[in-house]
Amino acid sequence: MEMDREPGKLEQIVSQFRSKILHVILESRVPSLHHQQQESLSLSRVRKTDKWFNLVLGDRPPALENLNFSLRNLLDPMVIDIILVRHGPCSSSVDNLYAPSAAAAGPSTETVIERWVVQYDCPRVFATPSGAEAAVSYKKIYKKCILLLRSLYSQMRLLPAYRIFRQLSLLSQTYNFDLIYKVSSFSHPFSREEEDGMKEYNFTPVEAPPGCLCVSVTYRTTLSDFNLEPLVSLPPKIITDYVGSPTTDPMRSFPSSERGAHAISFPSRGLRSPSSIPFQRPHSWSSGFHRGIPPTKTQSLAGSPPAYRTSCKPYDISSPPADLFGNRIQNHRVSTLQQATAYDEYKLSPPFSPSASPSTPTYLTGANPLLTRHCSETAPVTIPLPLTGRSTRYLSPNSSDPSRHSLPPLSPRSSKHDASSQESPSGIRSYRKIEALRAGESPSGLSNLYSAPKVVRDSKDDSGRFSGLLSSSGSPRIGFSRSSSRLSFQDDMDDCEFSCPFDVDDVDVSDSSSQNTESKKASEFTAQSNLVGKKSQDAAVGILVHLLRTAPPLRQDSSCYSTHSLKTEYDGGVGMASGFFLPRKTADALEELNSYREMKDLLLSKSGTQAVRKEGMK
Amino acid sequence: MNCEVCQLKELKVEHFEIREVLRCILHTIVFHRALGLLRPKDVDLELFEITYVQCGDVELEKKIDEKIDHFVSWVEKHPNKKSQICLSFYEVKSKQPSWFANKTERLYWEQWYVNLNVIQHPKRHSSKSHHTKVVVDPRESANEERSSHRVMVEASLREVLFQIIKFVNEKKDHLPPISEGVIYFPYEITIPSSSDSAFGMDMIKRMLHSGHPTMLS
Numbered sequence: 001m002e003m004d005r006e007p008g009k010l011e012q013i014v015s016q017f018r019s020k021i022l023h024v025i026l027e028s029r030v031p032s033l034h035h036q037q038q039e040s041l042s043l044s045r046v047r048k049t050d051k052w053f054n055l056v057l058g059d060r061p062p063a064l065e066n067l068n069f070s071l072r073n074l075l076d077p078m079v080i081d082i083i084l085v086r087h088g089p090c091s092s093s094v095d096n097l098y099a100p101s102a103a104a105a106g107p108s109t110e111t112v113i114e115r116w117v118v119q120y121d122c123p124r125v126f127a128t129p130s131g132a133e134a135a136v137s138y139k140k141i142y143k144k145c146i147l148l149l150r151s152l153y154s155q156m157r158l159l160p161a162y163r164i165f166r167q168l169s170l171l172s173q174t175y176n177f178d179l180i181y182k183v184s185s186f187s188h189p190f191s192r193e194e195e196d197g198m199k200e201y202n203f204t205p206v207e208a209p210p211g212c213l214c215v216s217v218t219y220r221t222t223l224s225d226f227n228l229e230p231l232v233s234l235p236p237k238i239i240t241d242y243v244g245s246p247t248t249d250p251m252r253s254f255p256s257s258e259r260g261a262h263a264i265s266f267p268s269r270g271l272r273s274p275s276s277i278p279f280q281r282p283h284s285w286s287s288g289f290h291r292g293i294p295p296t297k298t299q300s301l302a303g304s305p306p307a308y309r310t311s312c313k314p315y316d317i318s319s320p321p322a323d324l325f326g327n328r329i330q331n332h333r334v335s336t337l338q339q340a341t342a343y344d345e346y347k348l349s350p351p352f353s354p355s356a357s358p359s360t361p362t363y364l365t366g367a368n369p370l371l372t373r374h375c376s377e378t379a380p381v382t383i384p385l386p387l388t389g390r391s392t393r394y395l396s397p398n399s400s401d402p403s404r405h406s407l408p409p410l411s412p413r414s415s416k417h418d419a420s421s422q423e424s425p426s427g428i429r430s431y432r433k434i435e436a437l438r439a440g441e442s443p444s445g446l447s448n449l450y451s452a453p454k455v456v457r458d459s460k461d462d463s464g465r466f467s468g469l470l471s472s473s474g475s476p477r478i479g480f481s482r483s484s485s486r487l488s489f490q491d492d493m494d495d496c497e498f499s500c501p502f503d504v505d506d507v508d509v510s511d512s513s514s515q516n517t518e519s520k521k522a523s524e525f526t527a528q529s530n531l532v533g534k535k536s537q538d539a540a541v542g543i544l545v546h547l548l549r550t551a552p553p554l555r556q557d558s559s560c561y562s563t564h565s566l567k568t569e570y571d572g573g574v575g576m577a578s579g580f581f582l583p584r585k586t587a588d589a590l591e592e593l594n595s596y597r598e599m600k601d602l603l604l605s606k607s608g609t610q611a612v613r614k615e616g617m618k
Numbered sequence: 619m620n621c622e623v624c625q626l627k628e629l630k631v632e633h634f635e636i637r638e639v640l641r642c643i644l645h646t647i648v649f650h651r652a653l654g655l656l657r658p659k660d661v662d663l664e665l666f667e668i669t670y671v672q673c674g675d676v677e678l679e680k681k682i683d684e685k686i687d688h689f690v691s692w693v694e695k696h697p698n699k700k701s702q703i704c705l706s707f708y709e710v711k712s713k714q715p716s717w718f719a720n721k722t723e724r725l726y727w728e729q730w731y732v733n734l735n736v737i738q739h740p741k742r743h744s745s746k747s748h749h750t751k752v753v754v755d756p757r758e759s760a761n762e763e764r765s766s767h768r769v770m771v772e773a774s775l776r777e778v779l780f781q782i783i784k785f786v787n788e789k790k791d792h793l794p795p796i797s798e799g800v801i802y803f804p805y806e807i808t809i810p811s812s813s814d815s816a817f818g819m820d821m822i823k824r825m826l827h828s829g830h831p832t833m834l835s
Contacts, residue, residue, distance in 0.1 A: 046655070056657040143653065144790050150650045151783045153658060157669040158779055166669075204787040 009138055010208060014074050014120045016052045017145050017213060021118050021152065022080060023057050023064055028156040029082045030181055031168045033061045053146045074120050079187040082114035082161055085178045086226060114161050114219045115187060122211025137209060144206040148215060152203065160223045197221060537606055544599040551596060621726050622792050624785045626778050628733040631771055636693060636736060638663050639775060640686045640703065642670045646779055647705055647730050649673055650786040652802030666772040670779065675801060685807040692810055693736050704808040705730040709794050727792055
C-alpha cells in the first residue's frame with residue numbers, strides 16, 4: 001500500500017484500521033462470522049480490503065460494513081463488547097429440545113467477557129504534518145498498524161474467550177451458551193464486581209499525528225466460573241433396541257430411577273419421529289398419543305389398543321396425560337440441561353428426567369398394587385401415587401364394549417393391544433397377531449405407556465396369554481398396558497415372587513411350543529381357582545388370565561366354548577393333544593365354564609363393571 | 619541501527635515437547651516479523667490448549683522444522699542441559715569487498731533467545747526398577763506429576779507468547795522498511811552446535827556483524 005501525501009490519507013488509514021480490527025475481533029469471537037470467513041478464505045483471490053495492513057482475512061461480513069458506516073466518526077471510540085450469553089433453565093423445554101440452538105426461551109444471563117476499545121485519540125487542535133514528513137509518517141504509521149494488528153491477531157487466540165469461541169464453532173455440538181457482540185461508540189462502565197475478575201491490556205499506541213491510535217482490551221481472566229456445558233443432543237439415530245422391540249431381549253435390565261419408577265410420556269403434540277427428539281426412545285408410553293401411525297422398526301409410537309383412542313368417553317387421552325406430562329416435561333427441562341449425562345442411564349426415557357411425568361403406570365399403580373410393588377422395586381421410572389381414579393378411568397376405556405372393562409388394571413405384563421383382540425377375536429396367540437398389534441391404532445392413555453413392540457414382545461413372551469385374554473374379551477385391555485417400568489419388570493420376572501399369569505416364565509410362550517395337555521390345564525385351572533381365595537386378588541387375576549389364555553374367548557359364540565371349538569383352536573394353534581377333550585364329559589366342561597364365569601365376575605367386580613354374561617353358555 | 623534483543627522466559631520441557639514448543643515460539647515470532655501480504659494460518663498445538671499463528675508460508679515452515687530437527691538431535695546428544703536457540707532478523711547490506719569480508723554483510727537488528735531446559739521425567743528411571751514391586755501408586759503419582767508438568771509448561775508457554783506480543787508492541791522503531799513483495803524479513807536460526815565454544819564463537823561473530831555498540835571500540 002503506497003503512502004503518499006494525499007489529503008485524507010490519515011483518515012483512510014484510521015478508518016481502515018478500525019474496520020480491520022473489528023474484523024479481526026469478530027471473526028475470532030463470533031462463530032457465525034467465522035464460518036462466513038472460512039468460506040471466503042477458500043477462494044484464492046485476495047480482495048482489496050484484504051490488502052489493507054497486509055492481512056488477508058477474507059470477505060468482510062455485511063454486518064461489519066453496516067457497523068463501519070454507523071461508526072464513521074473516527075474520533076468516536078469504537079467499543080466492541082464480547083458478551084457471553086448463558087441460557088438458563090427453560091420453561092418451554094420440549095421445543096428447545098427439538099431446537100436446542102434456539103434455546104432462549106428460558107432466562108439467560110449476559111456477561112461481558114471482553115471489551116475492546118479502539119480509539120483515535122486526537123487533540124481538538126492539531127497541526128497537519130507537511131510534505132515529506134507526512135509521507136514518512138504515513139509509512140511508519142502504516143507499518144506500526146501492521147505490527148499492532150499482527151499482535152492483536154495473535155492475542156485474540158491467547159485470551160480465554162477464544163476457547164469458548166472454538167467450542168461454539170463446532171457445528172457438531174450445541175451448548176447452553178453463546179457469544180454475541182455489541183459495537184457502539186460508548187460503553188457502560190463495569191461494576192466493581194465485574195472489574196475484579198477482569199484484566200486490562202493496552203497495546204502500545206501507534207503515533208499517528210496529530211493523534212494516536214489506541215487499542216485496549218479488558219477481559220475476564222478466567223471463564224471457569226461459568227457453567228458452560230454442551231447441550232446433550234443426540235444426532236438422529238435409529239433405535240432398534242427399544243422396549244418392546246422384537247429384537248430386544250425382554251429380560252434386558254434397564255437402570256432404575258433413584259426416585260422410583262416413573263414412566264415418562266411425551267405430551268400429546270402429535271407424532272414426532274424419534275430421530276427428531278433428543279434422547280427420545282419409542283417407548284410404549286409415547287404411543288398413546290400417536291394413534292394410527294403405522295409403526296416402523298424404529299418407531300414404537302403406535303400400536304396401542306386403538307379402542308381406547310376411539311372411546312374417548314370415560315377419559316380423555318390427550319389432555320390429562322399431556323398436561324401432566326407437559327408440566328413434568330417442563331419441570332425437568334432444567335435437569336435435562338444440567339444433567340445431560342444422566343440421560344444415558346435412562347434408556348427408556350424421553351429426553352426428560354426419568355423422574356418426570358407420570359404416565360400410565362401411575363394409573364396402573366393406583367389400580368394394581370402388584371404393579372405398584374413392581375414399580376417401586378424394579379422400574380427405572382417412578383410411578384406417582386396414587387391415581388386410582390384416573391386409572392379407573394383409563395381402565396374403563398370402551399363403553400361400547402362393556403366386556404372390555406372386565407379386566408382390571410394389572411401388572412403391565414398383562415397389557416394387550418386392542419388390535420390383537422380386534423383382529424383376532426379367536427384369540428390366536430401367534431406372533432403374527434402380535435405383529436397385528438403393532439400395526440394397530442394408538443393406545444389409550446394407559447397403553448400409551450407402552451410401545452407396541454414392547455407389548456408385542458410381552459405378548460410373545462407371555463405365550464399369547466394376553467392375546468388370548470384380549471381376544472376372548474374382545475376389548476382393549478388397557479388395564480394390561482405396560483409402563484416403562486415394565487422393562488424392568490421383565491428383568492425381575494425371574495425374581496418375582498408372585499407367580500401370576502403375567503409372569504412370562506410361567507406361561508407358554510407360544511402355541512407351538514406349548515406342551516401342556518388339556519388335563520394339565522384343567523388341573524392348573526382347578527388348582528389355581530382354589531388359589532384365588534388364598535392369594536390376593538391380583539393373583540387371582542393373574543391366574544384367570546392364564547386360564548383364559550388357554551380357554552376359548554368369553555365373547556365367543558357358545559359353539560366356541562364347546563369342546564369341539566377348543567379342540568379346533570388348540571389344534572390350529574399348537575397342535576396340542578386334542579385327545580385331551582375327548583374323554584371329558586359335558587358336565588365337566590360346564591363346570592369348567594362356571595369356574596370361568598366366577599373368575600370373570602371376580603375381575604369385573606374389581607374393575608367395577610359388570611360383564612355381560614354370555615348367554616347360551618350354560 | 620540498534621539490535622534489539624529479547625530473552626524469552628526459560629521453559630522446562632520434556633524431550634517430546636520440544637518440537638511443539640519450538641514450533642509455536644518460532645512461528646509466532648516470525649509471524650510478527652512477517653509484514654508482507656499474508657494469510658494467517660491458525661495452528662492448534664496437540665500437547666497444549668494453545669493456538670498460535672503461522673505465516674502460511676510452506677518454505678518457512680520447512681526451514682523451521684529442519685532447524686528444530688537439528689536441535690532435537692543436539693539435545694539427544696546433550697541431555698539434561700540448558701540450551702538456547704537464537705532467532706535473528708537481519709538486513710543485508712552491501713559493502714565494499716575486502717580481503718576479510720564478503721560483499722554483503724548482515725546487519726542484525728533483532729535477536730530472540732529461546733531458552734529451553736530439557737528435562738527428563740523423574741519417574742521414568744525409578745519406575746522401571748520399581749514398577750514390578752509397587753503396582754498402582756507410582757504410576758498414579760507419575761500421571762499426576764506429568765499432568766501438572768503439562769499444565770505448568772502450557773502456562774509458561776502462554777507467558778512466553780504474551781512476552782513476544784509485548785515486545786513486538788513496545789519495540790517498533792528499529793524495524794527496517796518493508797520491501798515490496800517480501801513477506802518476512804530475512805532471518806536466521808542458530809542452534810547450539812556440537813560444542814559450546816563454537817556456539818559462543820557464533821555469537822561473537824554475530825555481534826561483530828551487527829555492529830553492537832559494545833563491540834565497537
